[in-house]
Amino acid sequence: MPSRRLSVVVTRRLPDRVEARLEELFDTRFGPADRPMTREELAEAVRDADVLVPNLRDRIDQSLLSQAGENLRLIANFGAGVDHIDVATARQRGILVSNTPDVVTEDTADMTMALILALLRRMPEGLAMMQRDDWEGWAPDSMLGARVAGKRIGILGMGRIGQAVARRASAFGMQVHYHNRRRLRAEIETDLKARYWESLDQMVARMDVISINCPHTPSTFHLMNARRLKLMKPEAVIVNTSRGEVIDENALTRMLRSGEIAGAGLDVFGGDRQSNPRLRELDNAILLPHMASATREGRLEMGEKVLINIKTFADGHRPPDLVLPGML
Ligand SMILES: NC(=O)c1ccc[n+]([C@@H]2O[C@H](COP(=O)([O-])OP(=O)(O)OC[C@H]3O[C@@H](n4cnc5c(N)ncnc54)[C@H](O)[C@@H]3O)[C@@H](O)[C@H]2O)c1
Numbered sequence: 268m269p270s271r272r273l274s275v276v277v278t279r280r281l282p283d284r285v286e287a288r289l290e291e292l293f294d295t296r297f298g299p300a301d302r303p304m305t306r307e308e309l310a311e312a313v314r315d316a317d318v319l320v321p322n323l324r325d326r327i328d329q330s331l332l333s334q335a336g337e338n339l340r341l342i343a344n345f346g347a348g349v350d351h352i353d354v355a356t357a358r359q360r361g362i363l364v365s366n367t368p369d370v371v372t373e374d375t376a377d378m379t380m381a382l383i384l385a386l387l388r389r390m391p392e393g394l395a396m397m398q399r400d401d402w403e404g405w406a407p408d409s410m411l412g413a414r415v416a417g418k419r420i421g422i423l424g425m426g427r428i429g430q431a432v433a434r435r436a437s438a439f440g441m442q443v444h445y446h447n448r449r450r451l452r453a454e455i456e457t458d459l460k461a462r463y464w465e466s467l468d469q470m471v472a473r474m475d476v477i478s479i480n481c482p483h484t485p486s487t488f489h490l491m492n493a494r495r496l497k498l499m500k501p502e503a504v505i506v507n508t509s510r511g512e513v514i515d516e517n518a519l520t521r522m523l524r525s526g527e528i529a530g531a532g533l534d535v536f537g538g539d540r541q542s543n544p545r546l547r548e549l550d551n552a553i554l555l556p557h558m559a560s561a562t563r564e565g566r567l568e569m570g571e572k573v574l575i576n577i578k579t580f581a582d583g584h585r586p587p588d589l590v591l592p593g594m595l
């Protein structure tokens with residue numbers, strides 16, 4: 268551990284208050300406000316810094332890590348998801364990785380619920396009708412959606428955000444079901460009124476709503492592939508606020524177009540993380556620009572978590588939000 272002030276590189280501008288504190292505590296440099304760092308800028312950062320603070324737009328892969336200098340000891344990610352970081356290679360090179368869980372949970376679960384409500388109750392269609400000035404007045408058969416209460420929601424990935432979605436869904440009268448890598452303890456299941464499905468296929472086939480809340484890892488890549496998507500009831504909808512790669516987006520697009528799946532609410536997209544143009548043409552898909560955790564309060568708290576992780580490390584302790592390869 269160096270006795271000098273730690274040199275910290277933050278790849279993108281953060282909230283003012285967080286930046287000020289980082290500058291007070293460490294020798295801190297910030298990337299540009301209006302764009303992610305280039306590959307060359309990232310390589311220079313990992314060569315020189317003790318600590319790197321990236322976000323999900325920065326690809327911290329094996330090739331970048333192979334250019335890391337001896338000093339680089341901590342990657343303190345600004346965000347909960349770490350699928351853009353090669354955590355195993357970092358570990359092998361003795362570089363710790365931390366993230367910002369918990370502070371994104373409630374906001375992300377709120378947006379998940381908002382997507383479920385918007386899909387089942389046809390909010391975008393109603394909004395568009397009003398904006399077109401196309402409304403002919405109330406009618407008994409106009410804009411009929413599906414009742415939320417009583418519907419079955421199947422949550423894939425019952426961690427922090429999955430459980431927060433379960434609490435909201437339950438408050439709206441939905442029946443909560445889940446599939447997770449590990450079954451929850453009985454008292455948590457009881458508290459959440461949630462039924463566990465060991466078989467993801469069986470759960471998917473019986474739900475009215477599927478909510479994706481597991482991380483993107485090699486074992487979840489296209490977990491919702493064409494075969495599984497086909498198991499969904501034709502009137503069911505799927506919502507993804509985790510990472511786009513968990514769903515086979517091309518298969519989903521085809522099935523939304525053919526009506527084999529009634530609707531999708533997507534905050535996240537695969538590959539280059541931009542929405543696929545063929546999805547944008549569909550009127551049964553609600554697309555959001557990766558904004559599920561985007562609240563002013565949340566961003567500040569994410570910054571504070573980054574600060575705590577770096578400060579704890581600087582003081583010679585294990586950062587509280589350490590990510591280990593086995594956890595993923
Ligand atoms: N859209 C956004 O703005 C936004 C915001 C925050 C987080 N996220 C994403 O949400 C993800 C989940 O966040 P979290 O805080 O709830 O994480 P978490 O670690 O608390 O929960 C993830 C859950 O998924 C389960 N899981 C992992 N692999 C699985 C598999 N193969 N099959 C079934 N279950 C599996 C884990 O056991 C865990 O219970 C993050 O990794 C991130 O990618 C997105």
Ligand SMILES: O=C(O)[C@H](O)CO
Binds near residue numbers: 560
């Ligand atoms: O992983 C996360 O935290 C989100 O996707 C961005 O806040």
